[in-house]
Amino acid sequence: MVKKIAIGGGIAVLLIIAFIVVATIFGWWPVVVDIVLVLTALVSMLLLAALIFAVLRLTRTAIDIKNEVMPVLQSLKTTSSAAREAAKTATAFGVDPAVRTAGVLVGAGEVASVILGKGEAKKRAEKRQRRRIEIERELARRGELDGYR
Numbered sequence: 001m002v003k004k005i006a007i008g009g010g011i012a013v014l015l016i017i018a019f020i021v022v023a024t025i026f027g028w029w030p031v032v033v034d035i036v037l038v039l040t041a042l043v044s045m046l047l048l049a050a051l052i053f054a055v056l057r058l059t060r061t062a063i064d065i066k067n068e069v070m071p072v073l074q075s076l077k078t079t080s081s082a083a084r085e086a087a088k089t090a091t092a093f094g095v096d097p098a099v100r101t102a103g104v105l106v107g108a109g110e111v112a113s114v115i116l117g118k119g120e121a122k123k124r125a126e127k128r129q130r131r132r133i134e135i136e137r138e139l140a141r142r143g144e145l146d147g148y149r
Helices: 002-026 029-116 120-142
Strands: none
Touching (some): 002 029
8 A cells, every 4th residue: 555655656747757857848837837826716715615514613602502511501490490499498487496496495504503502603603612722722732822822
């Protein structure tokens, strides 16, 4: 396969060289230049038409994508709005009352424990008193108390 391509390329080069020699001998160069210019213009017009076609297809594709994506985005917007409203409703009817109820119960329990019996405030005061006595004993043992109470 490679040999056939090499042989074909060699033959093409020989034919081009032969054409150049014949065109020079017979004075065909002005006609050859005109033919090459016409062929170049035709190829250029074909390439321009292909480019216009590609741009039109790209534009049409972009419009098709937009037309397919917009309903999906609208659906997503609707779904997110529904989810947001559901979260607000769940908060309003589920979480907020539970938090308020828990707060009231904890507050009522603290009030009841202070009024009716030994509450956390009293326990903390007793802890502070014990700690103060321990510190005073430690300072007295070291001799740093100096009569202050």
